Amino acid sequence: MFKVETSQLLFAERGRSEAEVQTPEAALVESARAGDREAFARLHDMYAPLVHGVLLARVRYDEVSDLVQDVFLTAFRKLGHLRDAERFGPWVSMIARNRAVDFYRRARETEELHEEFAQGTGREAEASEALEIIRGLPEAYRETLVLRLVEGMTGPEIAVRTGLQPASVRVNLHRGMKLLRARLGMKDGKL
């Protein structure tokens, strides 16, 4: 009798915890899978900064906006591939990384435009120069730093959105910041 009660309680507890675990993002993913465009638009609003940051860590700023649209269009079409609705962030991040690689495969001839952009107004030029230095960092650091410094996310947010361990994000942030300081100091001396 006691065992039955315990198992029933455990079962009820598990069911409750499963129901609680499902995030609003997962519910939106399920709705979007069913063809709800509004739900996907909300997902876009939630995850666009993440995708933007992931792309910005690899691709030029003026290209990123269009690529974000491409990434979300691809995500919408391939939403059936996503097995775990809870992991929409890591999944869409991976699509963004692949899209950046694909972008460099296709458009290598636009390097000159980048140089022109770098010679723009002083503030933009300084920002793009700093971004270029970040892009020169190891891959593990640059994405985390861009998400933190450009997109304004906190470490825990980055961990949740990208699916990385918080400890890893923390380590990447601090090591990346250390490297960035060193490179900026070597280059400019102002920062």
Added chain:
Amino acid sequence: MSDYLWDKSGEPEAEVERLEELLGSLRHRPRMLELPSEAVPLETRRPRLFSTTRLFDTSRRLGPAWVAVAATLLLAFLLGASVFLRTRLTNGDERAASGDARQSQPTTTQGTTHQTSAPTSQEPVRGENKTDAENKAEAGAGLKRDENDTVKNVSVKNDAVKNDTVKNVAVENIAVKDFTPGRRRSVRLASIPNQQKLMTATAKGARVNEREAVEAMSAANRGSAPALIESTRLLAKEQLVYALRLTGSKLRQVRRKTQGSEDSKSGLDERERIK
């Protein structure tokens, strides 16, 4: 470790704040998602082989693949059914044949005893033929008695003639089943020596009309169809063997003659040389 870099808590770091301010100009600017109207989320999960949802999905079931599968199954079923029926029929025939053979054995022995005792042995056979003829005649759409009588007489005469012919040919123990016209007519010979006798008799020039003989045999004894088919095969085989033997013997004779002439010619040449 600064908490500000990690979660923006605590005292802000000047370097981090400046970088945030500088790089913040490159931050994502909210933009409306432009999804084309034809864009649809595809359900491209890995197909499962034995998925129930897949199995009972009507749209899939009515697809061309399903139609092909159904047609193949139907074809296979029909083929299987036909093979099964054929085998069953043949088995039934074999069983009937074996059963008839068992039944016909005692009758054949009776036949031998009857035929060894010459004229008396023909009477029961004739009697059977008579009744058979009568039956046929009566069953033949209600003919008049006069006609029946004539038929009887004619059949009796024919049977007598046939039986005589059979006797002349010295065929013993021949079980024959006479069928209605249009059906297969076959002969079952009880033993091969009897067939050989028949063959020898035929070869000697006792021109026996085989058909008549078969009919006569049918009057004598009755067997089942498969057994008779088998006996017919044996008869045909024996005929073939006999024909081959005959041809062989003729060839041998011809060869001897030709060799003899050659030998004689060569002998003459040798003699001439010796001379």
